[in-house]
Amino acid sequence: MPNARIHLHRGDLPEGLSLGPVVAVDTETMGLNPHRDRLCLVQLSAGDGTAHLVQIVPPRLGGTGADCPRLRALLADPGTVKIFHFARFDLAILRHALGVDAAPVRCTKVAAKLVRTFTDRHGLRDLCRELLGVEISKQQQTSDWGAAELTTEQLAYAASDVLHLHALWERLEGLLRREERLELAEACFRFLPHRAALDLLGYSEPDIFDH
Template sequence: MANHLYQGDLPQGLDLGPVVAVDSETMGLNTQRDQLCVVQLSSGDGDAHLVQINRQTYDAPRLKDLLADPTVLKIFHFARFDIAAFQHWLGVETKPVYCTKIASKLTRTYTDRHGLKDLTRELMGIELSKQQQSSDWGANELSAAQVEYAAADVLYLHTLKAKLDEMLAREDRTAIAEACFDFLPVRAALDLAGWPEIDIFAHS
């Protein structure tokens, strides 16, 4: 296992395969205010690739191409947030996508705990540390602890997807999960357009 940190963009020639785990770190939870700082990716081989975004230009053509590539499935946990951040700061629509949080909510109906830490603990027996979650991701240099934290958010998503796919099939909810995943870029666009909490499908 190794963590690779890049400045500004992914390196030329890096092939992460047809299924890539993706996450991001921002300056906060207000997508339109809090800048995108780091994007982390993994092919599922135990390595993590972190891109420290140039927040002056947001010019990351290889990263953008990967996020928009229709032949590469992107796995997220709580994809709604990351997709909105990529739409707003990078100007790219990310698809196709898979969200382990949505898959968890559709299968693990016996609990209301659907965080990444909860999933890795129950389904993989791994305890994740969230100590660096609220650290300064806009710093010029990331600490070793920040890099380790960011990497951990993508290293287990391939295995979680496989386990959740089995549960979705068992509960006969694969089709509805896929429909939810397909809708995520629209859900993110609604968030950015001013409908983050309003259920436009509700009667009132």
């Protein structure tokens, strides 16, 4: 979305902001270990071409850390559906860092794996290209998200991860209905917060569902 609007908020969402009943959500962290690597950014979009980025700064660096009541309330609101891509990780880091269980959820990665069994390309970039005809860049994926000042390139990258999730879920939901797997997908989505909780307890390896 070349004309996307990006708003950066330090510490919490602004008072009075409404993002509607379905919100796309993503996170940026210092790494992929929720116990070790801190949460730095939470991105949200109502699917209207606008992204709201909440920078999470720990108290030791002058921020308010997990004291973000408006963000936490939105994530925990049972009346707001949250769309993620690879929700398993995001749900774990949000639970560990903010003490919030984000539900109900939809996960475009899980949905893609259920219906796109003809390919092993289930990354967000691949899905956006193949289902939406949209090219997104992953160049900033491994940049330093803990920096006090994020670059314009970082903000654009972070926003791109949520700006297309509504449209992507719409396409994938249609495929799930076509292949009669929507009910199965919804059962998977209900389980995802529990899967994230298992990961935080150390049950990602060995996986209790393995033989």
